[in-house]
Amino acid sequence: MKKKYSNVRGTIDFSPQQNFIYESLRNESIKLFGCYNYQQLILPLLEEKSLFIKGVGQTTDIVQSQMMKIEGKDIVLRPEGTAQIVRYYLQNRLDKKNSFCKFFYIGPMFRGERPQKGRLRQFNHVGAEIIGSNSFYLDAEVILLALKIVDSVGLTKKELQINSLGCEDDKKKLAKYIKERLKKRKSRLCTNCQKRIEKNPLRVIDCKRPECRKIVKSLKLNKNHLCPDCLNHFNNLLSILDNLQIDYKYNPYLVRGLDYYTNTVFEITSSQLGSQDALGAGGRYNNLFNQLGGLDIPAVGFALGVERVILALDKIEVKPSPLVFVARAGSGLEEKAFSVLTNLRNSNIVSACDFRKKSLKAQLRYGQKIGSNFVIILGEEELKEKKVILKDMERSQQETVELGQLITILKEKIKKYA
């Protein structure tokens, strides 16, 4: 019995239509990154496991259960890009060279989660990192850039949520506060949160269960946990966004699931997506370099989920260039068809011919189906006089033209068409 092959669980094949959006997202991103003076990095899909344990955090779900391990080695398929970029920076001692850097990357990430809408085991990130400055202007730049990229492919319905966790001390203070305040009501939290309250209290305020949500809301969180410097940083960022008239929602209950975030965290969500509603997210990570290399280097960045952007875009306008189809009336005209096609293509005219043994009627039907704007019909009668039939499909008109004039006439028609 023949085995039926299909794609691996949690992966998707990009159809030509999806790829069209992907390419458009990719091109627009590269253009924007260039304009903002970022440099592209292409790093391996394989990294040492411990890079992510130290970077992303031992208690996070990504590290606990979602990393895809390479058999027999302490090597994993990368689950995210930030720790890797930091590894690159440290490995190449960029702190000694030009310490301030802006990088972007586009490529696949891997997480061994159970797939659902908007959640895959292999998915693509478009991400950026700014390394070497703690300026709130750069927090703003990163947010702006993420929004612009999403905009560039025509995704206008989206929401920006933003919060500040504060520096490492502030985070500890906030965690302690949450722990103390929730201790009495611990039994009313979900079992998951009861565990988290000890290990990672910040995650509790992010829980989406209604009962936890209710309790957490009563904490009345605000900016009080922030030290003067961090408060200043956050307020300045918000006023930049205000001045740019960017819509955002301050959400004091927004936490990111990766341990490395400090200060600014943000999330861009879309209502088009279902339960995995984040198109992208990011924030500041002023402690990650310390974790991985013992250096005190501030940084900020974001990542967008390519497949989620594609998912959220229900339609995209595809405007292909005019297509010319070559049809043969009669048998034995393949060689002539091939030579006409070659000439068309050498003149950069988008053209096609199916070379199947089909009747003229069937060829025209196929030509129609693939969206041909013009059809060249090769007929023995006309070819004797070095002529061909040129048919305008939309107008249902045709004329006989000199083979020598064909390219010139077609180019003229195509120009009018566009």
Added chain:
RNA sequence: GUGGGUGUAGCUCAGGGGCAGAGCACUUGAUUGUGGUUCAAGUGGCCGGGGGUUCAAAUCCCCUCACCCACCCCA
């Protein structure tokens, strides 16, 4: 990792122990060498896989796999 749902033609799905179905799509026709609309005919199935019950299973039972959605988590 946990729950719920769904697997029948290329696609969307109906059928629910006794001949394998519809719509769309596809192929071929409807006066010599001309597309879209229309009309006609045709191709196409291990009814996800394995086992069981039965004279008989796409249908009932068990197992399994895959997909979808949700939880969780994240982009």
